[in-house]
Amino acid sequence: MKLLVAVKRVVDYNARIRVKADQTGVELANVKTSMNPFCEIAVEEALRLKEQKVAKEVVVVSVGPKSSQDTIRTALAMGADRGAHVLTDQALLPLNIAKLLAAVARKEDANLILLGKQAIDDDCNQTGQMLAALLKWPQATFASKLEIDQATNKARVTREVDGGLQTLICGLPAVITTDLRLNQPRYATLPNIMKAKKKPIEALNPEALGVTLTKAYKRVKVEEPAKRKGGIMVSSVAELMDKLRNEAKVL
Amino acid sequence: MLARRAWPRASSHIILSKLVRNAQTAAATPRRDEYAAISDRDIAFFLDVLGDRGVITDPDALQPLNRDWIGKYEGSSRLALKPQNTEQVSQILRHCNANRIAVVPQGGNTGLVGGSVPLFDEVLIMTGAMNKVISFDPVLGMLTCEAGCVLEQLDRHVGEQGHTMPLDLGAKGSCQIGGNVSTNAGGLRYLRYGSMHGNVSGLEVVLADGTILDLMSTLRKDNTGYDLKQLFIGGEGTLGIITKVAMLCPVKPASVQVAYLAVPTFQHAQQVFQKAKQHLGEILSAFEFLDHPSLIMTLKHLPNIKNPLPDIQTPIYLVVETSGSNLEHDFGKLEVFLEEAYNDEMIADGTIAQDSSQQASIWNLRESISEGLRHAGAVYKYDLSLPPNDMYKLVEEMRSRMKHLPVTVVGYGHMGDSNLHLNISPSMTRRSCPTSNHLCMSGQPARRGASVPSMGWVR
Numbered sequence: 105m106k107l108l109v110a111v112k113r114v115v116d117y118n119a120r121i122r123v124k125a126d127q128t129g130v131e132l133a134n135v136k137t138s139m140n141p142f143c144e145i146a147v148e149e150a151l152r153l154k155e156q157k158v159a160k161e162v163v164v165v166s167v168g169p170k171s172s173q174d175t176i177r178t179a180l181a182m183g184a185d186r187g188a189h190v191l192t193d194q195a196l197l198p199l200n201i202a203k204l205l206a207a208v209a210r211k212e213d214a215n216l217i218l219l220g221k222q223a224i225d226d227d228c229n230q231t232g233q234m235l236a237a238l239l240k241w242p243q244a245t246f247a248s249k250l251e252i253d254q255a256t257n258k259a260r261v262t263r264e265v266d267g268g269l270q271t272l273i274c275g276l277p278a279v280i281t282t283d284l285r286l287n288q289p290r291y292a293t294l295p296n297i298m299k300a301k302k303k304p305i306e307a308l309n310p311e312a313l314g315v316t317l318t319k320a321y322k323r324v325k326v327e328e329p330a331k332r333k334g335g336i337m338v339s340s341v342a343e344l345m346d347k348l349r350n351e352a353k354v355l
Numbered sequence: 356m357l358a359r360r361a362w363p364r365a366s367s368h369i370i371l372s373k374l375v376r377n378a379q380t381a382a383a384t385p386r387r388d389e390y391a392a393i394s395d396r397d398i399a400f401f402l403d404v405l406g407d408r409g410v411i412t413d414p415d416a417l418q419p420l421n422r423d424w425i426g427k428y429e430g431s432s433r434l435a436l437k438p439q440n441t442e443q444v445s446q447i448l449r450h451c452n453a454n455r456i457a458v459v460p461q462g463g464n465t466g467l468v469g470g471s472v473p474l475f476d477e478v479l480i481m482t483g484a485m486n487k488v489i490s491f492d493p494v495l496g497m498l499t500c501e502a503g504c505v506l507e508q509l510d511r512h513v514g515e516q517g518h519t520m521p522l523d524l525g526a527k528g529s530c531q532i533g534g535n536v537s538t539n540a541g542g543l544r545y546l547r548y549g550s551m552h553g554n555v556s557g558l559e560v561v562l563a564d565g566t567i568l569d570l571m572s573t574l575r576k577d578n579t580g581y582d583l584k585q586l587f588i589g590g591e592g593t594l595g596i597i598t599k600v601a602m603l604c605p606v607k608p609a610s611v612q613v614a615y616l617a618v619p620t621f622q623h624a625q626q627v628f629q630k631a632k633q634h635l636g637e638i639l640s641a642f643e644f645l646d647h648p649s650l651i652m653t654l655k656h657l658p659n660i661k662n663p664l665p666d667i668q669t670p671i672y673l674v675v676e677t678s679g680s681n682l683e684h685d686f687g688k689l690e691v692f693l694e695e696a697y698n699d700e701m702i703a704d705g706t707i708a709q710d711s712s713q714q715a716s717i718w719n720l721r722e723s724i725s726e727g728l729r730h731a732g733a734v735y736k737y738d739l740s741l742p743p744n745d746m747y748k749l750v751e752e753m754r755s756r757m758k759h760l761p762v763t764v765v766g767y768g769h770m771g772d773s774n775l776h777l778n779i780s781p782s783m784t785r786r787s788c789p790t791s792n793h794l795c796m797s798g799q800p801a802r803r804g805a806s807v808p809s810m811g812w813v814r
Contacts, residue, residue, distance in 0.1 A: 138710030291706035
């Protein structure tokens with residue numbers, strides 16, 4: 105089986121971000137970036153499937169500017185076999201990404217695509233779903249457990265949904281998006297970090313993949329949420345009641 | 356009057372071994388009967404100066420203040436005071452001095468050697484209510500603040516203006532800057548930023564008789580007169596209570612890299628350190644080590660701690676951190692260094708943190724060893740400065756001497772500063788532990804020219 109894992113380079117989970125003064129976006133210069141945590145979980149799951157001998161090859165793909173290559177290298181350092189980088193300087197939203205990934209999936213003849221459920225910079229949670237629709241493949245999203253039955257060529261996926269856990273079985277090839285509890289990603293160890301430098305990353309672009317990018321959105325304004333007012337300490341129950349009744353007017 | 360455990364800061368091995376021998380004699384220990392007992396008149400005075408909120412007499416509220424973080428030492432103070440400003444501290448001390456009332460200054464109460472809790476029923480003077488940041492000059496990097504500010508909050512505050520505090524330690528979420536200065540805290544970045552003696556630019560201190568000493572110079576270079584503030588840095592509250600601090604903060608590094616390495620022996624660790632200094636030189640900001648037993652102890656007692664290298668087991672592990680201004684440059688240097696060390700077989704395996712979560716996770720492991728040990732039970736803690744070659748030999752020797760006892764001997768610490776934290780963890784409850792095991796300790800560190808660097812002396 106060949107696994108394709110899509111990874112995204114995002115602002116680091118712990119980085120403090122600021123909105124640009126002209127409100128056109130977030131200040132990204134000199135901000136630390138890293139692989140989207142959910143994408144990391146997807147890479148880890150792919151590597152585990154390879155270790156279980158379910159998958160033969162793990163290919164990692166990322167869409168973005170030149171710096172996306174760093175993210176691909178991280179995945180290679182974790183143990184992925186090859187990389188593919190779709191070079192574009194445009195900031196793309198899920199539909200365009202899904203179109204590009206679909207083209208890569210067809211080109212690679214992948215049997216299973218793993219993605220993070222959402223990226224922590226835009227929280228769209230759309231790419232995996234759109235990708236499945238474009239490929240006309242089944243999808244199982246928010247996976248917290250994944251089992252592949254090679255004999256029947258099906259995947260058994262436990263999904264985290266609002267009401268609890270849902271288990272579904274789908275045929276392969278399929279698109280799976282990962283949720284937090286699926287696994288704990290490994291640290292990239294030195295031997296693998298060094299090997300990763302020699303692993304190939306194929307250079308691709310939208311034209312070569314035959315994808316026309318649509319510009320369907322225009323960002324109007326980006327602003328910070330209103331600052332929360334601080335709380336106050338009250339000195340007695342009577343004072344609390346008074347404030348609830350007369351100031352907050354909730355009683 | 357200030358009653359403290361009268362241990363001088365030992366820096367010579369002769370003093371150390373003498374101290375050990377005198378540890379049990381009355382001459383070295385302050386006695387309760389030298390000081391007065393608190394009366395209602397005193398409490399009335401304090402209420403008058405501090406108001407209701409500033410006087411604590413409730414036994415339940417006093418219990419955690421009387422006991423140290425390890426849970427090994429417990430005083431019996433019946434009164435804790437929370438002054439809001441320097442003037443109030445001055446009035447309290449003047450009154451106590453005039454009436455021979457013993458006091459104990461207390462900040463975050465995170466100390467590991469029982470220095471922040473009363474011996475008997477001394478009055479606790481808490482600095483926590485004096486927690487205002489006074490100013491920060493981003494050009495010079497000069498922070499002025501009150502002594503009760505929590506270290507982590509200060510780091511966040513100066514972080515917003517592109518700077519960082521020059522010290523960092525596991526207790527940062529609770530420890531207060533006044534206490535850090537009083538104990539001349541070292542910490543994880545001592546290697547890079549040096550000691551409090553260099554970073555503290557000024558202090559405001561209240562002396563035992565209530566005199567307010569204004570040594571708050573915020574000048575980068577000030578050679579006028581005697582540098583009196585140096586006496587209070589590391590003075591452990593014996594000469595006065597620090598109420599304000601002026602500290603020089605370095606610029607926050609744009610790029611921080613953390614690597615976790617598994618090395619076959621301590622000798623290899625030293626070779627790695629030398630190579631790290633050569634390759635990483637000016638960007639090296641921390642070089643810590645921990646041994647396998649401390650890793651196991653921490654993983655066992657703290658389930659949220661992850662093992663970065665679960666597939667390998669070696670006697671010694673290292674945490675290496677670089678801090679610099681350029682990501683590609685620093686990462687490149689680190690990769691070259693690690694590749695060379697790996698190919699020369701100085702390290703068996705290792706990992707470079709790929710994002711800030713992994714960085715935090717690796718540091719969390721190193722910083723949680725103390726907590727892991729605490730969960731295991733009582734701990735005998737020794738903070739020792741030793742010549743690099745002897746650092747781990749001491750741990751090995753203690754381990755072999757105590758192999759017939761139900762104890763685990765662990766060693767970890769700041770390799771870059773030649774500072775070993777030797778911890779002996781007996782598998783018995785805190786209460787049944789003997790209060791002193793110096794029979795086995797005495798002479799050992801002294802023979803190796805050890806001294807007590809940063810934690811303070813432990814009973």
